[in-house]
Amino acid sequence: MKYYLAVDLGASKTRIAVCSKDTIVEKTVEITPKQGDEYTIARFIWETVRKRFPTYIENIEAVGVASIGPLDIKKGIAVNPTNLPFKEIKLLEPLTTYFGTRVLVANDAVAAAWGEKNYGLGKPFKNIVYLTLSTGVGAGVIVDNHLLIGKEGNAHEVGHIIIDFNSELECGCGGRGHWEAFAGGINIPRVAKLLASKHKISSELFEFLLKHPEATAKDVFEYCRRGDRLGMLVVDLYVKASRAGIASIINTYDPELLVLGGGVFLNNQDILFEKIVSGLENDVVTSMPVIKPTAFGDDVGLYGALALAANPPRELLEVQGV
Ligand SMILES: [Zn+2]
Structure with a gap:
């Protein structure tokens, strides 16, 4: 065999x-x-x-x-x-x-x-975007059954879509206002600290972040679940950034199916999925794709x-x- x-x-x-x-x-x-x-x-x-x-x-x-x-x-x-x-x-x-x-x-x-095209939710479709919301933000794109590659292999670098051109927030790539700067798992604790100092928010999450420089996105989402004000603000910003990014993806690639995956999303689907998806059609010029979490998990x-x-x-x- x-x-x-x-x-x-x-x-x-x-x-x-x-x-x-x-x-x-x-x-x-x-x-x-x-x-x-x-x-x-x-x-x-x-x-x-x-x-x-x-x-x-x-x-x-x-x-x-x-x-x-x-x-x-x-x-x-x-x-x-x-x-x-x-x-x-x-x-x-x-x-x-x-x-x-x-x-x-x-x-x-x-x-x-x-993988989604060959084995997963994408089987019946010719136009598919797989989006990972994880440590970073990235995508894979299939248009008219063609896998997009690009001149250097970067046709799918959607994490660096500028979602706020007035933003001071620096991305890992050095650019400002990129989607990944707001929604890359690695950047989430930093976003929390910035919001806390900008809006002078006192919160248990902020105290925690000051004491634990190694804190991760997981900690921020945990505080959000407990009702921490700063945690909720960070997640709200995460949702808004991701809605802007996803609307841009749909407007650009015109997919029939958008599959969502990545650790940050999959671990917090219950609080993210509905918020990200509902009302998205208001920012989309084309018809809406089917949007689903990957069935493959990890x-x-x-x-x-x-x-x-x-x-x-x-x-x-x-x-x-x-
Ligand atoms: Zn960037």
């Missing part, structure tokens, strides 16, 4: 799965290495597969990698990835050597869009990677020349 290897490379965790052409057969979730050189991650993937899935290794037909970005799409290298201390992570070339088979590498949200990146391996998109084959 033929198998495919799916790899979802994240800043904190790396998921690796052996798959049939339709589904995940066996998977493992590992901590992503934080030290080493540009080949460390590829070596780690190879060693993990040898250790965990030795009986499948001879029968792997192709490898798909859904990776954190930004990517040098032609070379299949992650360049200065957010939250990982590597200047470069070489994927395409070393993995091709290790596995001796075809390897395709794409940004994780791009892969997820392809495995969406793996299904994306499987789709790259088992049914490679022509657009990516052309760029990566395999």
Whole structure:
């Protein structure tokens, strides 16, 4: 039997799965290495597969990698990835050597869009956007059945849509007023501190943030759930920013289906989904798409990677020349 290897490379965790052409057969979730050189991650993937899935290794037909970005799409290298201390992570070339088979590498949200198209909610549609609301904000876009790539592989960088051109809020990329500056999980504690000092809000969340510089988006959402005023303001801003971003996506790409995923969204669906979606049609010039959370949960990146391996998109084959 033929198998495919799916790899979802994240800043904190790396998921690796052996798959049939339709589904995940066996998977493992590992901590992503934080030290080493540009080949460390590829070596780690190879060693993990040898250790965990030795009986499948001879029968792997192709490898798909859904990776954190930004990517040098032609070379299949992650360049200065957010939250990982590597200047470069070489994927395409070393993995091709290790596995001796075809390897395709794409940004994780791009892969997820392809996964939704092949295995998920996107099956009946030609025009799909997968949006991840996670540590960062990103998307994968399929228009008229074509996976969008762009001249350097960045046709989907929706997190850097300017949603407030008067904003002082700086994004991780250096720009101001970008969607990700408001809604990237990594930026949420910073947004809370800024709002607190600007509006002179006293709140338990603010006290907590001052004492815990390592606080995360999870903490902010927890305080919001408890009714903390600052926590609620931050989440309200998150919702407004995401509504503006999503309206821009719909107006730009005209999708039939918009799938929502990403850790920050999936962990807080109950308080985010309705608020983000209701009334959105007022800001949209085209007809509204179907909007749904991904049904794959944490495995969406793996299904994306499987789709790259088992049914490679022509657009990516052309760029990566395999
Ligand atoms: Zn930006």
